[in-house]
Amino acid sequence: MSMIGVLGGMGPAATLDFLDKLVKLTPASRDQEHLPFIVANLPHTHDRSSAILGVGRDPLPQLLAGIALLNQIAVQVIVIPCNSSHHWFDEMSRLSRAPLLHIAKTCLDAIPVSSETRVAVFATRGALMSGFYQRELVAHGLGFIPPDFEHTQPQVDLCIREVKAGHLEAAGQFMTQACRLATQQGANTLIMGCTELPLASRYADTSGLVLIDSSLELARASVTFALERGWNRPGWDY
Amino acid sequence: MSMIGVLGGMGPAATLDFLDKLVKLTPASRDQEHLPFIVANLPHTHDRSSAILGVGRDPLPQLLAGIALLNQIAVQVIVIPCNSSHHWFDEMSRLSRAPLLHIAKTCLDAIPVSSETRVAVFATRGALMSGFYQRELVAHGLGFIPPDFEHTQPQVDLCIREVKAGHLEAAGQFMTQACRLATQQGANTLIMGCTELPLASRYADTSGLVLIDSSLELARASVTFALERGWNRPGWDY
Numbered sequence: 001m002s003m004i005g006v007l008g009g010m011g012p013a014a015t016l017d018f019l020d021k022l023v024k025l026t027p028a029s030r031d032q033e034h035l036p037f038i039v040a041n042l043p044h045t046h047d048r049s050s051a052i053l054g055v056g057r058d059p060l061p062q063l064l065a066g067i068a069l070l071n072q073i074a075v076q077v078i079v080i081p082c083n084s085s086h087h088w089f090d091e092m093s094r095l096s097r098a099p100l101l102h103i104a105k106t107c108l109d110a111i112p113v114s115s116e117t118r119v120a121v122f123a124t125r126g127a128l129m130s131g132f133y134q135r136e137l138v139a140h141g142l143g144f145i146p147p148d149f150e151h152t153q154p155q156v157d158l159c160i161r162e163v164k165a166g167h168l169e170a171a172g173q174f175m176t177q178a179c180r181l182a183t184q185q186g187a188n189t190l191i192m193g194c195t196e197l198p199l200a201s202r203y204a205d206t207s208g209l210v211l212i213d214s215s216l217e218l219a220r221a222s223v224t225f226a227l228e229r230g231w232n233r234p235g236w237d238y
Numbered sequence: 239m240s241m242i243g244v245l246g247g248m249g250p251a252a253t254l255d256f257l258d259k260l261v262k263l264t265p266a267s268r269d270q271e272h273l274p275f276i277v278a279n280l281p282h283t284h285d286r287s288s289a290i291l292g293v294g295r296d297p298l299p300q301l302l303a304g305i306a307l308l309n310q311i312a313v314q315v316i317v318i319p320c321n322s323s324h325h326w327f328d329e330m331s332r333l334s335r336a337p338l339l340h341i342a343k344t345c346l347d348a349i350p351v352s353s354e355t356r357v358a359v360f361a362t363r364g365a366l367m368s369g370f371y372q373r374e375l376v377a378h379g380l381g382f383i384p385p386d387f388e389h390t391q392p393q394v395d396l397c398i399r400e401v402k403a404g405h406l407e408a409a410g411q412f413m414t415q416a417c418r419l420a421t422q423q424g425a426n427t428l429i430m431g432c433t434e435l436p437l438a439s440r441y442a443d444t445s446g447l448v449l450i451d452s453s454l455e456l457a458r459a460s461v462t463f464a465l466e467r468g469w470n471r472p473g474w475d476y
Contacts, residue, residue: 011269012261016254023250029403031249034281038307043272069276073307165267 002231003036004222005075005098007066009043010082011164014195014215018081021219026232035226038075040066048084049126060088067096076229077101079222081195081215083123087130101225106217107191108136119144120187120209122156122178123194133193145185152181156194163196171196172203183208240469241274242460243313243336245304247281248320249402252433252453256319259457264470273464276313278304286322287364298326305334314467315339317460319433319453321361325368339463344455345429346374357382358425358447360394360416361432371431383423390419394432401434409434410441421446 004022008015019039028034045063050056063085070078078100080086086103093100111117119142121133128134128147137144147153155178162171175197182190190209192198198213226232242260246253257277266272283301288294301323308316316338318324324341331338349355357380359371366372366385375382385391393416400409413435420428428447430436436451464470 009269009272009274012264012272016258016261019257020254023254024404026250028281030399031247031281031283031285031402034247034250034279036247036282037277037279039275039277039279041272041275041277043266043269044274045269047269069311073311161268164269166262 001036001074002076002226002229003038003074004226004231005070005078006037006039007042007063007070007078007080007085008039008082009041010045010048010085011196012041012043013163013166013199015039015041015081017199018195018215018219021216022222025219025223026227028232033232035223035232038070038073040069042066048082048087049124052084052087052126052130059085060091063088063092064095067092071097077222077225079103079218081218083193083195083214084127084130086132087126089132101218101221103214103218104132104136104193106221107193107212107214108140108142109221110212110217111140111142111189113141115143117142117189118186119189119191120182120185121147121191121193122182122197124160125149125153125157127193128153133191145182145187148181148185152178155181159200160194160196163199168199169203171200175200175204175206179204179206179209239274239312240314240464240467241276241312242464242469243308243316244275244277245280245301245308245316245318245323246277246320247279248283248286248323249434250279250281251401251404251437253277253279253319255437256433256453256457259454260460263457263461264465266470271470273461273470276308276311278307280304286320286325287362290322290325290364290368297323298329301326301330302333305330309335315460315463317341317456319456321431321433321452322365322368324370325364327370339456339459341452341456342370342374342431344459345431345450345452346378346380347459348450348455349378349380349427351378351380353381355380355427356424357427357429358420358423359385359429359431360390360420360435362398363387363391363395365431366391371429383420383425386419386423390416393419397438398432398434401437406437407441409438413438413442413444417442417444417447
């Protein structure tokens with residue numbers, strides 16, 4: 001049985017938003033045309049951003065336990081709808097039989113190369129300090145504005161926190177503030193590099209910015225990977 | 239590690255609606271206060287209703303494979319957000335180390351006992367022929383109108399099919415027709431005994447009916463089971 005493995009729960013609402021995209025992106029008119037997947041929703045995983053910043057417990061043993069669990073039930077690919085946890089992407093990949101798709105690489109594939117592009121990345125402080133988005137942007141030759149930890153980041157932090165607490169409208173207001181600052185600094189493209197942010201963006205004014213949704217791009221890559229291998233074929237048995 | 243096991247994918251949209259309810263019913267302001275769960279989304283499972291009616295392949299081996307998979311990773315309770323599959327509840331329970339919660343029993347717990355109550359059950363033809371809802375209603379001493387296979391059921395069938403195809407507004411129109419017939423026949427309470435129906439009800443006129451949502455009641459029972467055992471405790475490790 002070929003299945004997509006999803007290491008989730010970081011946080012749970014963002015995981016469900018990702019799964020909703022994955023299901024909606026799958027061309028299907030009845031159950032049997034959909035894709036099989038296993039979700040390990042493990043919300044107790046220690047805060048990824050704090051750990052990267054050196055002020056929290058290390059989540060790597062928990063991330064590896066989740067990867068081991070998904071491998072134990074023989075998933076054929078693993079995706080993680082949490083950007084910050086990609087700080088440990090190499091460690092997780094090394095100990096996984098199933099290949100992992102990298103969320104930042106799926107986002108970069110969605111940005112048309114242009115000398116006009118000026119990308120802002122909204123993410124946790126940890127993910128920005130880790131630097132994997134900036135490295136991908138450099139590799140793709142795309143212009144970007146550096147993280148603004150003084151003014152923009154506090155708004156992004158509050159936005160993420162409110163989504164995790166289930167307050168989407170409040171989250172949207174903080175996102176509006178952050179977007180305003182990013183456009184003032186010259187950004188015309190925004191990578192929502194934290195899977196909580198797409199939930200807030202529905203309640204935010206993001207005008208002037210082309211939005212790149214890391215959750216949507218990871219879902220798209222997951223569906224493409226599975227469809228190319230025929231995992232949606234009706235009559236496929238287990 | 240204590241986790242809820244969810245045998246899902248029947249269908250995928252209904253499973254996500256169930257998970258959304260489960261997450262929203264959990265009192266949490268940050269990731270680490272949420273409940274851990276594993277979802278086996280196995281949409282290729284043969285159609286349950288057709289099999290009960292004797293016109294489709296037997297899904298029991300697939301259901302048991304899903305139950306075995308969830309037991310393999312040591313979930314502590316299993317819930318199945320698909321009513322029709324409860325036709326095989328005893329067979330699944332017998333081969334599961336983890337206890338299973340019965341979706342119909344969670345619904346019946348939500349209906350106040352009253353001599354005025356007249357319950358209609360909307361479900362697949364298979365689930366109605368299986369009769370587990372009718373047996374629970376009798377056991378609870380609740381009045382109910384018998385299934386109307388001639389007029390109401392064709393509307394319910396179309397409603398479920400449209401939800402599975404992702405057409406919620408069309409599904410809502412069929413549900414409105416079915417509700418009108420049920421109230422004409424004297425129903426004042428409606429058990430949405432198929433997890434696709436709550437998705438359609440948002441687009442339907444259900445006036446005159448107290449709605450009992452099998453997906454919501456199963457989610458409520460799952461959260462209660464887990465919270466009573468402290469599975470949401472921050473600092474709980476794995």
